[in-house]
Amino acid sequence: MNKKKNNLKRHFVNFFGALGYLVCLMQWLWVVLLYSSVVKSVALFFGSEANNTVSKSPVVFDYSSNLASVIVVVIITLFMTALSIYIIFKMPSIIVKTSKNAVRKTAESVTPLVLRAEHKKDNKKNHIKLSARITMIIKIILLVIPIILAYTSQYIEKQDIDLFLAMYIMIWLLFIAAVFFGLQYLFAMILKIKKQEIW
Secondary structure: OHHHHHHHHHHHHHHHHHHHHHHHHHHHHHHHHHOHHHHHHHHHHHHOOOOOOOOOOOOOOOOOOOHHHHHHHHHHHHHHHHHHHHHHHHHHHHHHHHHHHHHHHHHHHHHHHHHHHOOOOOOHHHHHHHHHHHHHHHHHHHHHHHHHHHHHHHHOOOOOOOHHHHHHHHHHHHHHHHHHHHHHHHHHHHOOOOHHHOO
């Protein structure tokens, strides 16, 4: 019973971390949107070498004569709708698991290097303590870099989005993600969750 209660506490605490990772992903997607004109111009630069001599002609479908094609189109539409709904509901858990694993693996691989640089022993106690700190630092970096990139997006030649709007949205996303991560650490402290169990 006690183990089940601890699992419930850990899941409750890490739920806020999951929300923080999702908002962090929104920050990065906003940065991609801000830099989309750069991506588009690079794609046009490399794509302009290709010779596009495709002629466009309208395609006319006569559905009244072929019932089988209508059935196939309906089945494909239903399949794509079901697939889209599945992806919409499954995507957040995939994002959270990927983020959690990436942050944890990075923290675990950097910890021995930092301990060596600080001339400390690589024992279990030091490893757990430092790994938790590095995880927090990685989260902070993941939140701060997008706001810097959003600010520097004003120097793009063909920026479609006003700097005030770009920074306003980015600051709100940063605030929301920071609140979720802050709640994660606050509830971990209140519920006495070990630092290595926080992701």
